[in-house]
Amino acid sequence: MSALVSVDRVLRRFGSVTAVDSVSLDLAENEFFALLGPSGCGKTTLLRLIAGFERPDGGRIVIAGQDVTQVRPRQRPVNLMFQSYALFPHMSVAKNIAYGLEMERLPKREIDQRVGEVLEITALSPLAKRKPEQLSGGQRQRVALARALVKRPKVLLLDEPLAALDRQLREQMQLELKRLQHEVGITFCIVTHDQEEALVMADRVALMQAGRIAQLGPPQELYEHPATHFVASFIGRMNFFEGEVVAEGLRHPQFGLLQGNVPSTLQVGQSGSLAVRPERLALGPSAASKANRVSGQVKEVSYRGGDLLLQVQVAALEEPLTARLGIETLDTIPELGAEITLGWDKAHSRLLGKD
Ligand code: ADP
Ligand code: MG
Numbered sequence: 001m002s003a004l005v006s007v008d009r010v011l012r013r014f015g016s017v018t019a020v021d022s023v024s025l026d027l028a029e030n031e032f033f034a035l036l037g038p039s040g041c042g043k044t045t046l047l048r049l050i051a052g053f054e055r056p057d058g059g060r061i062v063i064a065g066q067d068v069t070q071v072r073p074r075q076r077p078v079n080l081m082f083q084s085y086a087l088f089p090h091m092s093v094a095k096n097i098a099y100g101l102e103m104e105r106l107p108k109r110e111i112d113q114r115v116g117e118v119l120e121i122t123a124l125s126p127l128a129k130r131k132p133e134q135l136s137g138g139q140r141q142r143v144a145l146a147r148a149l150v151k152r153p154k155v156l157l158l159d160e161p162l163a164a165l166d167r168q169l170r171e172q173m174q175l176e177l178k179r180l181q182h183e184v185g186i187t188f189c190i191v192t193h194d195q196e197e198a199l200v201m202a203d204r205v206a207l208m209q210a211g212r213i214a215q216l217g218p219p220q221e222l223y224e225h226p227a228t229h230f231v232a233s234f235i236g237r238m239n240f241f242e243g244e245v246v247a248e249g250l251r252h253p254q255f256g257l258l259q260g261n262v263p264s265t266l267q268v269g270q271s272g273s274l275a276v277r278p279e280r281l282a283l284g285p286s287a288a289s290k291a292n293r294v295s296g297q298v299k300e301v302s303y304r305g306g307d308l309l310l311q312v313q314v315a316a317l318e319e320p321l322t323a324r325l326g327i328e329t330l331d332t333i334p335e336l337g338a339e340i341t342l343g344w345d346k347a348h349s350r351l352l353g354k355d
Contacts, residue, residue: 004029004064004187005050005078005155011058012045019045021211022059027155032181033189034198037208038234043191046208047157050189051080064154079153081161087132087143094119094128097146114150121183122146138169145177149184158190162197174200195235199223207231228355232275239281239321241274249349250274254316259291260349272353278309278324280348283340284331290343296321298338303327310334312342 003026012020019042027033035043048054050061052073060069068076087096094115101111119125122142132140141161148156161177162170178201181188192198198205199219206216207230214234215227226232229240243252247268249260258274266272276292287293296314303309308327311320323342327333334340 002029003027003062004031005189006062007046007050007059008062009059010046010049010056010061012042012049012054013057018211020049020056023208023211023213024059025206025213025216027187027189029187030185031187032178032201032203033187034202034205035189035191035208036195036198036205036234037193037214039193041208042211043193043208044159047080047159047189047191050155051078051157052076053080077154078157079148079151079155080157081144081148081159087140087147089132092129092131093124093135093143093146096132096143097150100147100151114152118146118150121180122149137165138173141165141173142176145180149180149186153186155187155189158188160191160193162192170197171200177201199235207234226275226350226352229273229275229352230355232350232352237278237322237324238275239278240319241317243272243274245270245272245351245353249346250351252316255294258349259346260351261346262351266351266353270353272351275350275352276344276348278322279307280344281321281323281325281342282329282344283310283323283325283334283342286329287341287343291346292349293341293343294321295339295341298334298336298340301334301336308333310340312340 005027007023007025009022009024010020011022023046035046037043045054049056052071060067064077097118098111098115101114119128122145124142124146127139162173165173174197202219204218205222207214207222209230215222215231222231222235226235232238241250241252241258243250245262245266245268248257250258250272252258260274282290294314296312298310299313299320300311306327308325310323312323313320
């Protein structure tokens with residue numbers, strides 16, 4: 001499979017800050033890709049480099065077989081939807097969408113046809129005559145999207161497109177964006193600092209850290225097989241034990257051997273951590289048969305949609321452990337202050353080096 005967008009060792013500095021530090025990645029045709037990471041890690045800069053609003057200090061960018069490193073934004077087959085999408089307040093929805101095509105002086109017939117199609121696909125046809133002020137936040141968001149889609153870019157770049165929406169609407173729009181991408185068959189590259197959002201929407205995710213890619217892969221791979229401590233702690237909840245890597249897992253100063261499979265990237269004798277997801281922890285009788293067990297005191301119990309979330313204070317650990325247990329698997333609900341034992345399988349341990 002050939003890449004639609006190829007970012008090759010791209011570098012961008014601002015004074016002493018290296019915003020994008022020799023990043024390489026490929027976007028495939030028809031892919032939903034997410035750039036994820038904490039604020040300031042270089043996501044927007046990388047998106048602007050692909051769009052052509054920033055020039056790299058090194059490396060090159062190829063889009064659809066053409067080296068565009070020196071090509072102006074408007075000559076690139078991409079469209080960047082800005083973080084703050086300003087609609088023209090005095091224009092109708094349809095006019096807002098048509099504006100970009102009118103600027104290109106396309107024939108009126110073609111403009112009408114393309115605007116009609118995009119209105120249809122974004123479910124905005126009934127609202128075509130309204131002004132932006134007569135729309136909800138989510139509807140305005142859809143108009144901004146329609147305006148970008150109507151220009152038929154090969155790649156649509158979206159910088160935190162859902163950040164301004166409230167939680168419920170954001171979750172709804174995540175699914176809608178995914179459906180839309182699927183339907184139009186355009187490559188989407190979305191920037192987000194919200195790991196849940198990236199996992200829900202994207203086919204592949206690049207998690208960035210200080211201008212570099214910490215890990216790139218499908219959501220499940222980042223979640224189940226984090227490459228570093230940073231990835232493990234950024235994606236979802238994770239419990240960590242710190243110690244020394246040994247052949248069978250990790251030697252912890254208090255618990256002794258905690259079993260896990262040691263990846264070839266780690267060396268016996270180095271310091272490292274063992275990570276285990278909250279949903280991999282078992283309680284009571286089902287913990288007894290597990291390779292790894294630790295005991296502690298229940299500090300907090302909360303319900304989370306069919307699951308029970310426990311915070312368990314373990315004497316040797318600074319942070320309490322988090323366990324996520326299916327309610328149907330429990331004979332009794334643990335009480336606050338109770339001493340309990342949690343266990344997990346060797347296969348569910350993830351051994352990580354120091355970042
Ligand atoms: P993100 O989108 O992940 O929050 P940015 O790409 O906006 O991160 O910024 C990455 C780094 O580059 C930050 O340290 C930021 O302060 C710096 N930066 C971005 N744009 C500029 C600029 N135009 N001038 C100076 N520094 C910048
Ligand atoms: Mg940004």
